[in-house]
Every structure is written in structure tokens, then in C-alpha cells.
Amino acid sequence: MKTQNKILLLLMLAVTAFACSETDDKDDQKPVISMSGTEVFPNNCDTLYFGEAFTFRIHFSDNQELGSFSIAMHNNFDHHSHSTEVTECVFGPVKTAVNAFTFIEDYPIPEGDKEYEVNMSVEIPSGEGTTPFDEGDYHFFISLTDKAGWSTQKGLSIKILHR
Amino acid sequence: MRKILVLLSMSVVWCAVSAQNTFVLSGKITDEKNKELPGAAIVVSPGEKGVVSDARGNYRIDGITEGKYQVRVSFIGYREFTDSVQVSSNTTFNCKLKFVPLNLQEVVVTDNYAETRKKEETLNVEVVNDDFLRQNAGGSLMKSLERLPGVSTIDIGSGHSKPVIRGLGFNRVVVVENGVKHEGQQWGADHGLEIDQYSVDNVEVIKGPASLMFGSDAVGGVIDIKQYHLPAEHSINGMVNLVGKTNNNLLGTSVEVAGRKDWFFARLQATVLDYGDYKVPADSVDIYSYRVPLYKNHLRNTAGYERNWHLSFGIVKPRFQSRFFASNISSKSGFFANAHGLEPRNVDTELHDKSKRDILYPFQQVDHFKLVNKSWWKMGKATFNADLGFQRNFRQEKSNYTSHGYMPPVFPDTMSFAADLEREFDKYVYSGTLKASLEQNTQTTYTAGVSSEYQENRIDGRGFIIPAFQQFTLGGFLVAKHSFSEKSLLQFGLRFDYGTIKTEAYYDWFSSPTENGNAYLQRAQDLDRSFSNVSWSAGYSYSPEHWLLKVNVGKSFRMPIAKELAANGVNYHHFSYEVGNPDLSAEVSYQLDGGVEYHSQKLTVGITPFLNYFPNYIYLNPTSEHDRLYGNGNQVYIYQQSEVFRLGGELHAHYQLLKSLQIGVIGEYVYSEQLSGEKKGFTLPFSPPASAIINLKYRKEKFLFFQHAYTSVDYRLTAAQNNIVPPEETTDAYQTVNLGMGGEVKIRQQNLKLSLQVQNLFNTRYFSHTSYYRLINLPESGRNFILNVSIPFSGEIK
Missing domain, CATH: 2.60.40.10 (Immunoglobulins)
Incomplete structure (x- = not known):
């Protein structure tokens, strides 16, 4: 029985110790990508144009501190990717890529920020050398993290066309 | 035997x-x-x-x-x-x-056996036999064992799951089959354990640090699987098993035949399982904000099949035994089509909903071949054991080519692998353990042994996660058992292990735009690491009448795996860019285990608490960074080490209410906390929530035309899991009810064993916190009727 008592005592001590140390304020919330509001661009099913710059506008927030974000654009000519949004977009016909456009970039967010307003100009070239990029259905992917490592993703279906 | x-x-x-x-x-x-x-x-x-x-x-x-x-x-x-x-x-x-001349399955592992095993092991052990497996059969062996206190699973779909013991899984649990460590792709969450549950007749679950006997990886515990059924001399016998499940329309059969002359026996078994898409109690599932409608509650493309064979033969003499076990487990199963991992996918619903049984992209295919020789011989007071094994694990993941990141939009036709081959792992494993036990006198036994394993791992396919690698381990151990009286046993052991791991350099097969123009990125370096460790264990077991008291303290370890040391690729199933850490040290775990059990004629009550400390637990840490070039814009996850403290335990109680009616309670709880590092204060990934099973079991020797009849009700309560770590989601509490009933029927001279289960009786919609599909909100299986019919047969050989 001594062994048992010792174990129980140890257990109780451990439980007490943990009950007392439950005061940490660890971050338990994901950052938020806010897609509402008229200022947001692009929205699901929007169209961008080759050879032009567009203004990427979006609002990020977190309960404690934001981390960083990235945006990526790649072709969805085979319709493989679905957006993470409710609305369904009208896709063009399935086709094979010849010279599809790819864009990937990661961006820091100033340290300590709980709210961050993105308002930046992103240039879409019209082609590679003399070959124009393929127009059609593209996927626009946003990934946001906070300092604790929580993340949120948004995938939008867009079109990128030649004007 | x-x-x-x-x-x-x-x-x-x-x-x-x-x-x-x-x-x-x-x-x-x-x-x-x-x-x-x-x-x-x-x-x-x-x-x-x-x-x-x-x-x-x-x-x-x-x-x-x-x-x-x-x-x-x-x-x-x-x-x-x-x-x-x-x-x-x-x-x-x-x-x-x-x-x-008896049937294979008539060899009953009595409760006495389990009791004995518990007494002679200072760690906590659960022992189950094939009756238990039949009565609690789930979609896979581990799913069937999940009912045991302290055991849970990480699941993918209806047919695959991995073992978790007290919250530790993957490479922290060792699975041993017939004395040889099972080596598959333990690290991955999206595939299961390659074991045929119909070929298993005895399973022991050791909860706690068991590196002493099993070497690296046995940090959380061991699932020890044995196929020891032996036919009696001059007999031939066998069994036809038929199984059907309503939820995923599974149909399966397993047939075994065994025979024995004097000292020679042979056994052959084949298992075929075929299942369709599984059903959930939901019309749609939400992947992010996108609502996927389900066709007739079916999770698209979760169908699969299994084709297994086993052959064993050998020599059985009173002082010498040598048995060979050869087996091949082969399976193909689809992944939920509307998401590949966490990535939502567009689905050709017409194609997918045409049939519930077809397996389309994406899917996985696994082949596991195993050849084992297990021998022992007795010479005077000494016993020698040799367990030798060869295994090949071949796994392919196939999906339509998708250009991720900087991959070319169109798959070039000049590649050495096919466009649809996403990942391929090809593993060759050679292992051996030699052991000698000396019964010094009636009180003291010494066991000494060496064990070694060599692995050769190759990779292929368009996606890169881990490099090819070779791994070698060698360990030596000494265990002493001393019994002061028939009631008290002291056990002590010491082990030394040495291991090396060499990873091979890997370059992308496509070029990426670096700052200095386009280049083929190098993902993995040539890496050569070696590790050594001393592990030990000491325990005492005391079993006066009615009581069983145990205490054990032990140190276990685990060598970092190739993925932890050298991963460097995007896991598109998780939107994560996973980076290995070549400087990791071997993970070490110290654990104090206790066990108190009281048993009398009518009542059994036991608790098995544990305290566990890792100075350097290895985990994949989601950082706040993104990476453009290597990570294709995905969040960076890096392997890191932190101090971890865990505590928990299990409780079990059974009370014989009436002669034939038993009530039981099983409960389990684990608490984990990281004490240092970037995730200080957080728990560990895949932490199972507290859970309990309240069970009523009614047994009757004869009921109508049934013999050994039983009916049982499981009321399963699982608490919410709010203690999570990125990138997990909190999971709500749930309750389910399972029914089981069965018995034996004699038709003329033929015995039939029947068991019927109803899992999730009320078709409750719930999420399992430890399911791979949890992050995309896929609910667990709905109501499922499972019927198992076993038809034993036997005869004599002159």
C-alpha cells in the first residue's frame, strides 16, 4: 500500500502544480482574413489583367500578434482547385497550359501588429519575354499566420485576362 | 503453444x-x-x-x-x-x-493468461485474444484495439489507422509481429498499419517506456502481435471467417487451414476485404467556407480493398521450435475526393458518384511483404531465442498531376516517373534479435540479448517530403528478474543502443526562379548522423491475494527519423512547408508508472497512473514565417525540440451484478504540456481527449439455440478537446452507443460462431480529434452493422 500512497501523492502533487500553472495566456486563436467590406480586392470570381498592376486590399487581424502572409497565383485550367469560398464561379473550358503565369511572394507584417491593412500594388507582367501568358482561370491563394504559428488560408477563384 | x-x-x-x-x-x-x-x-x-x-x-x-x-x-x-x-x-x-482434434479458435486465452502476464511484467500490460478482436472488430486492427484503456488511434478513412498509446503515436509506438519490429511508414498520418487483423490471435499492449526490450522508438509503448495458434498433433483444422459491414458495404472473407503431423506444422491463410465509400450522418461537409454536398451521405472515393496472404510452417519439438512466417499485405484505398489533404478540390461529381465502390484519384496503394523466422531452444537452464526478419514496404500515392508552386504547368514527358505518381516510398528492412535466458535458480532469471536492424529507403514521385536514407541500429541488453516470493517480483534491465542514419542529397526535378536565375533547388543534403543511448528500467510487482501492485521507472529513447532530420518540401496536403533539423538529438523519455488493482470474485478495480518527462521531445513546429522559394509561399514548419511533461492514467472496474450480468467502466486521461520552446504552454499534437466506456455485458452459457451467448452495450463518452496546438481545431465532446451480441450455434456437427455489432447505434454525427480528416471537418462513420460468422472445421491426419 505504501507504493500506492506514494503514487497517489505524486499524482496529486502533479495535478496541483498544473492546476496552479494554468494561468499562462497562450494564444489560442487563429488570425482572421477579413473578406467582407467593399474595399477588399480581389474577391472570389473577380478578374485581373495581364500587363497591369492591381491593388491588393485586404484586412488581417489577430487577438495577440500577426506573423506574416503570402500570396500565390497559379493556373486552374484543369479546374483542380476549388476556392475556399461559398460562391461558385463560372469557369472557362478545361484547357492545357502553354505558358501559364505563376506568382508567389511572402511578406512580413510589422512586429507587434494586431491589425494590418494590406494596400499594395501588385504588377502582373503580360508575358515571359515575347510569349504572352495564358489567360483564363487562375487561383489566388492567401495564407496568413500569427506569431504563435496559427494560420488561416483563403483560396479564391479568379480570372486573369489580356485586356 | x-x-x-x-x-x-x-x-x-x-x-x-x-x-x-x-x-x-x-x-x-x-x-x-x-x-x-x-x-x-x-x-x-x-x-x-x-x-x-x-x-x-x-x-x-x-x-x-x-x-x-x-x-x-x-x-x-x-x-x-x-x-x-x-x-x-x-x-x-x-x-x-x-x-x-480441436479448432484453431478453440484455443482460448483464458483470463488467467492475461492475469499472469500482468503479474510478470512490471509495466502495465493489456492482453487480448481473437475473441476480443472478433467481438470488437473495427475497420482495422488498431480500431478494434481502441477499446482498451490507454489505447487510441489516428485514422484515415474507414480502413486505416495507427496506434496511439497514452497520447503518443507515430514513431513513438513500436508494433512487433512475431518478435520482429514492424517497419512501414510510421511517421505519416495518412496511412495505416499494414497488419491483417484476421490473422492475429493474441495482442499484448505494453503501456510505458519499453526501449529496454524493444530499442529505439518504444517510448510510448508496444503493440506486440502474436500468431501462435498451433494445431494439435495429427490434426488438420481451419476456419472460414465471413464479415459484412453495412456502413461502407464491406464484404470480406478470411480462410485459414492448418495441419500438423508430429513435429511439423503448416498454416495458410488468405484474407480478402472489399469496401465502398463510407457513410457519415451529414448531407454536406464544410471545407473552409466551402460546403461540399455529399451524394447519399457517402464520402466520395473512400472505398478500398485488402488482399492478404499468410503462410507459416515449422518445427515444434519440446525443446526446440522453429517457425517461419511469410505474409503479404496489400491494400488500395482512396482519399476523400473533395480534398487532397487540406486542399479543397473540384470534383467531377458525375464520375465519382457513379459508383460507391470504385477507387479513383487520389488514392494510395501499399504492399507489405514480411518473412520472419522465430526459433527457440532449451538447453538445461538456458533458453535461446532468435527472431530474424525481412520486410519490404512499398507505398505509392497517386493523384492527377497538379502543378504546385514552380512546377511546370504541364508534366514533361521526359521524367523517369509517371505523371500521376505523387509520392513513392520503398523500404527494405533486415532485422534480427538474439536472446539467451538463464534460469539461475528458481528465483532469479537473467536474459541477455542483442538486436539489430538495417533499413534501406528509396523514394520516387513528383512530391518531395523525405530524402532516401539508410539506417542502422545495434543494441545490447541485460534483464534480471528476481522473485522474493511467489507474490513479489523485482525486475531490472539495462540496454545500450547505437544507430546511424545517412540521408541522400535530393534536387528538384523542376527549376525555380532564384535570385540568380532559374535553378534546380537542392532539398536535402548528404547527411550522416550517429546516435547512442543508454536506456534502463526497474520495476517491482507485488501481488498478494486480491491485489496487484506495480511500480516501474524507466528511460526510453528514440532516434530522430529521416523526416525530422532532413525534410525539406511542401506538404500540399497540409499547406505546410516542412523543414527538418539536422542537429536534433536522440529523444529521451523518463517515465514513472504505477498500477494498483484489486480483484475479488465479483469486483475488479484498477488504476494505472503515469508521469512522463521528455527533456527534448521532437515536434513539428508551425512558425509564423512563410517561404517563397523552397516553400512556394506556404507556412514554414520546422522540427524542434522542447521539454515536455505528461501525466495521465487509466481506470478500469468490473462488477458482477448478477451471475450472468457484468457492469464495467473503462476510462483514460492524458495531459501534456510543453515546458519550453516556441510552443511553451501548448499541448502536443493529436492529444486524445479524456474518454470513458460504460459497459454492460450479459453472458449465458445457453440461450435459445446459442451457446456461450453474450450481449453487450457500450456507452462511450468522449470529452471535448480544447487543449490544442497549431494547426489543430478544438473538438466537441460526443457520446456514442455500441451494441454487441453473439454466441455459438451448432448445426448438426458444425459449430458456427456469430457476432453482430452495431457501432454508433444512434447515427450520431461527431468528430474525432485524432482523425487525419478532422482539420477539414469530416465527421466519423455513421451507424454500422457488422456481422462476423466463423465456421471452424477440423479433421485427423493419420
Whole structure:
């Protein structure tokens, strides 16, 4: 029985110790990508144009501190990717890529920020050398993290066309 | 035969006690033709003292006080014999056993066996047999074992799951089959354990640090699987198993045939399982904000099949045994089509909803071949064991080519691999353990051994996660067991391990735009690491009448795996860019285990608490960074080490309400906290929530035309899991009810064993926190009727 008592005592001590140390304020919330509001661009099913710059506008927030974000654009000519949004977009016909456009970039967010307003100009070239990029259905992917490592993703279906 | 092995070792534990006023009960066990029967089990009750007969069929039980006893003699292949004996002096009791050509499955692992195993192991052990597996059969072996306290699973779909013991899984749990460590792709969450649950007849789950006997990786515990069924001499027997499930329309059969002349036996088994998409109690599932409608509640493309065969043969002599086990487990199963991992996918619903049984992209295919030789021989007081094994694990993941990141939009036709081959892992494993046990005297036994393993791993396919690697381990150990009396056992062991791991350099097959123009990125370096570790364990078990008390303290370790050291690629199934850490040290774990059990005729109550500390737990840490070039814009996850403290335990209680009615409670709880590092204060990934099962079981020897009839109700309660770590989601509490019933029916001379289960009786919609599909909100299986029919047959060989 001594062994048992010792174990129980140890257990109780451990439980007490943990009950007392439950005061940490660890971050338990994901950052938020806010897609509402008229200022947001692009929205699901929007169209961008080759050879032009567009203004990427979006609002990020977190309960404690934001981390960083990235945006990526790649072709969805085979319709493989679905957006993470409710609305369904009208896709063009399935086709094979010849010279599809790819864009990937990661961006820091100033340290300590709980709210961050993105308002930046992103240039879409019209082609590679003399070959124009393929127009059609593209996927626009946003990934946001906070300092604790929580993340949120948004995938939008867009079109990128030649004007 | 396993009974013999166990009882042999048990006889070591039960040593002579030279108290006064006690007598010796001894005698000889023979068959009807007066042939001596070595290895028969003789149990005397009350007191439950047991021994096995020696090579000449003789036995001797010391320390019997005056009184009347029941003597029970059993031996595989013979009818059990029970008689009462009056002991008032040294008594001789001889016994002739009657031969019965029995069926494989009639070899029952009695509760006594489990009890004995518990007593001779200072760690906490759960033992189950094939009856348990049949009555609780889930979609896979691990799913069936999930009912045990402290055991949970990480699941993918309806047919695959991985073991988790007290919250630790993946490479922290060792699975051993017939003495050889099972080596598949343990690190991945999206595939299961390649074991045919229909070929298993005995499973032991060791909860706690077991590196001492099993080397690297046995940090959380061990699932020890044995196929020891042996036909009786001059008999042929077998079993036809039929299984059907309503939820995923599974149809399966497993047929086994075994025969034995004198000392030679052979056994052949084949299993075929075929299942369709599984059903959930939901019309749609939400992947992010996108609502996927489900066609007739079916999760698209979760169908699959299994084709397995097993062949074993060998020599069985009283002092020498050598058995060969060859098997191949082959499976193909689809991934939920509307998401590949976490990535939502567009689906050709017309194509997918045409059939519930077809397996389309994306899917996985696994082949696991295993050849094992297990031998032992006895020379005087010494026993030698050799377990040798070869395994090949071949796994492919296939999906439509998708250009991720900087991959070319159109798959070039000049590649050495096919466009649809996403990942391929090809693993060759050679392993061996040599062991010698010396029974110094009736009280002390020493076991010494060496074990070694060599792995060759190759990779292929368009996606890169881990590099090709070679791994070598070598360990030596010494264990001493000393019993002070038949009730008290002290165990101590020490082990040294050395291991190396070499990873191979890997370059992308496509070019990426670096700052200095386009280049083929190098993902993995040539890496050569070596590790060494001393592990130990000390335990004490004390079992006075009605009680079983245990305490064990041990140190276990785990070598970092190739993925932890050298991963460098995007896991598109998780939107993560996973980066290895070549500087990781071998993970070490210290654990204190306890166990208290009280058992009487009517009541059994036990708790098994543990405290566990890792100075350097290895985990994949989601950082706040993104990476453009190597990570294609995905979040960076890096392997790091942190101090971790864990505590928890299990509780079990059974009470015999009436002669045939038993009520039971099983509960489990684990708390984990990281004490340092970037995730300080957080728990560990895949932490199972607290859970309990309240069970009512009604047993009747004869009910209508059923024999050994039973009905049981499981009320399963699982708490919410709000203690999470990125990138997990909190999971709500849920309750489900499972029913089970069955028995044996005799039609003319033919016995049939029937068992029917209803899982998730009320078709409750719930999420499992440890499911791979949890992050995309896929609910667990809905109501499922499972019918299992076993038809044993037997005959004699002249």
C-alpha cells in the first residue's frame, strides 16, 4: 500500500502544480482574413489583367500578434482547385497550359501588429519575354499566420485576362 | 503453444516457498496412451497457483497448505481436466488428458493468461485474444484495439489507422509481429498499419517506456502481435471467417487451414476485404467556407480493398521450435475526393458518384511483404531465442498531376516517373534479435540479448517530403528478474543502443526562379548522423491475494527519423512547408508508472497512473514565417525540440451484478504540456481527449439455440478537446452507443460462431480529434452493422 500512497501523492502533487500553472495566456486563436467590406480586392470570381498592376486590399487581424502572409497565383485550367469560398464561379473550358503565369511572394507584417491593412500594388507582367501568358482561370491563394504559428488560408477563384 | 511459453516463464516466477506446514502437490501428466505431456498447465485454486509440466510431463507445486483444492489441467489439443484434491500431506496427483482434434479458435486465452502476464511484467500490460478482436472488430486492427484503456488511434478513412498509446503515436509506438519490429511508414498520418487483423490471435499492449526490450522508438509503448495458434498433433483444422459491414458495404472473407503431423506444422491463410465509400450522418461537409454536398451521405472515393496472404510452417519439438512466417499485405484505398489533404478540390461529381465502390484519384496503394523466422531452444537452464526478419514496404500515392508552386504547368514527358505518381516510398528492412535466458535458480532469471536492424529507403514521385536514407541500429541488453516470493517480483534491465542514419542529397526535378536565375533547388543534403543511448528500467510487482501492485521507472529513447532530420518540401496536403533539423538529438523519455488493482470474485478495480518527462521531445513546429522559394509561399514548419511533461492514467472496474450480468467502466486521461520552446504552454499534437466506456455485458452459457451467448452495450463518452496546438481545431465532446451480441450455434456437427455489432447505434454525427480528416471537418462513420460468422472445421491426419 505504501507504493500506492506514494503514487497517489505524486499524482496529486502533479495535478496541483498544473492546476496552479494554468494561468499562462497562450494564444489560442487563429488570425482572421477579413473578406467582407467593399474595399477588399480581389474577391472570389473577380478578374485581373495581364500587363497591369492591381491593388491588393485586404484586412488581417489577430487577438495577440500577426506573423506574416503570402500570396500565390497559379493556373486552374484543369479546374483542380476549388476556392475556399461559398460562391461558385463560372469557369472557362478545361484547357492545357502553354505558358501559364505563376506568382508567389511572402511578406512580413510589422512586429507587434494586431491589425494590418494590406494596400499594395501588385504588377502582373503580360508575358515571359515575347510569349504572352495564358489567360483564363487562375487561383489566388492567401495564407496568413500569427506569431504563435496559427494560420488561416483563403483560396479564391479568379480570372486573369489580356485586356 | 503460447500458453506453454507463458506458463514456462510463469513457472520461473512461481518459485518455491519453504514455509512450514505446507505441502507439495506433484504428479505426472500424460495422454491416453501414457505419452508424457510436457508443457501442460496445472492450476490449483483457491490461490490460483499454477505451473507447467516439465519435459517428462512431471509437475510440482510447492507451498500448499492443508485443505481441499480444485486442480485444473489443460493442454492445447486436449480436453481440460478438473478434479478436486484433498491435501493434508505431500500429495501425488496424476492425470491423463483426452485428445480432442480441436479448432484453431478453440484455443482460448483464458483470463488467467492475461492475469499472469500482468503479474510478470512490471509495466502495465493489456492482453487480448481473437475473441476480443472478433467481438470488437473495427475497420482495422488498431480500431478494434481502441477499446482498451490507454489505447487510441489516428485514422484515415474507414480502413486505416495507427496506434496511439497514452497520447503518443507515430514513431513513438513500436508494433512487433512475431518478435520482429514492424517497419512501414510510421511517421505519416495518412496511412495505416499494414497488419491483417484476421490473422492475429493474441495482442499484448505494453503501456510505458519499453526501449529496454524493444530499442529505439518504444517510448510510448508496444503493440506486440502474436500468431501462435498451433494445431494439435495429427490434426488438420481451419476456419472460414465471413464479415459484412453495412456502413461502407464491406464484404470480406478470411480462410485459414492448418495441419500438423508430429513435429511439423503448416498454416495458410488468405484474407480478402472489399469496401465502398463510407457513410457519415451529414448531407454536406464544410471545407473552409466551402460546403461540399455529399451524394447519399457517402464520402466520395473512400472505398478500398485488402488482399492478404499468410503462410507459416515449422518445427515444434519440446525443446526446440522453429517457425517461419511469410505474409503479404496489400491494400488500395482512396482519399476523400473533395480534398487532397487540406486542399479543397473540384470534383467531377458525375464520375465519382457513379459508383460507391470504385477507387479513383487520389488514392494510395501499399504492399507489405514480411518473412520472419522465430526459433527457440532449451538447453538445461538456458533458453535461446532468435527472431530474424525481412520486410519490404512499398507505398505509392497517386493523384492527377497538379502543378504546385514552380512546377511546370504541364508534366514533361521526359521524367523517369509517371505523371500521376505523387509520392513513392520503398523500404527494405533486415532485422534480427538474439536472446539467451538463464534460469539461475528458481528465483532469479537473467536474459541477455542483442538486436539489430538495417533499413534501406528509396523514394520516387513528383512530391518531395523525405530524402532516401539508410539506417542502422545495434543494441545490447541485460534483464534480471528476481522473485522474493511467489507474490513479489523485482525486475531490472539495462540496454545500450547505437544507430546511424545517412540521408541522400535530393534536387528538384523542376527549376525555380532564384535570385540568380532559374535553378534546380537542392532539398536535402548528404547527411550522416550517429546516435547512442543508454536506456534502463526497474520495476517491482507485488501481488498478494486480491491485489496487484506495480511500480516501474524507466528511460526510453528514440532516434530522430529521416523526416525530422532532413525534410525539406511542401506538404500540399497540409499547406505546410516542412523543414527538418539536422542537429536534433536522440529523444529521451523518463517515465514513472504505477498500477494498483484489486480483484475479488465479483469486483475488479484498477488504476494505472503515469508521469512522463521528455527533456527534448521532437515536434513539428508551425512558425509564423512563410517561404517563397523552397516553400512556394506556404507556412514554414520546422522540427524542434522542447521539454515536455505528461501525466495521465487509466481506470478500469468490473462488477458482477448478477451471475450472468457484468457492469464495467473503462476510462483514460492524458495531459501534456510543453515546458519550453516556441510552443511553451501548448499541448502536443493529436492529444486524445479524456474518454470513458460504460459497459454492460450479459453472458449465458445457453440461450435459445446459442451457446456461450453474450450481449453487450457500450456507452462511450468522449470529452471535448480544447487543449490544442497549431494547426489543430478544438473538438466537441460526443457520446456514442455500441451494441454487441453473439454466441455459438451448432448445426448438426458444425459449430458456427456469430457476432453482430452495431457501432454508433444512434447515427450520431461527431468528430474525432485524432482523425487525419478532422482539420477539414469530416465527421466519423455513421451507424454500422457488422456481422462476423466463423465456421471452424477440423479433421485427423493419420
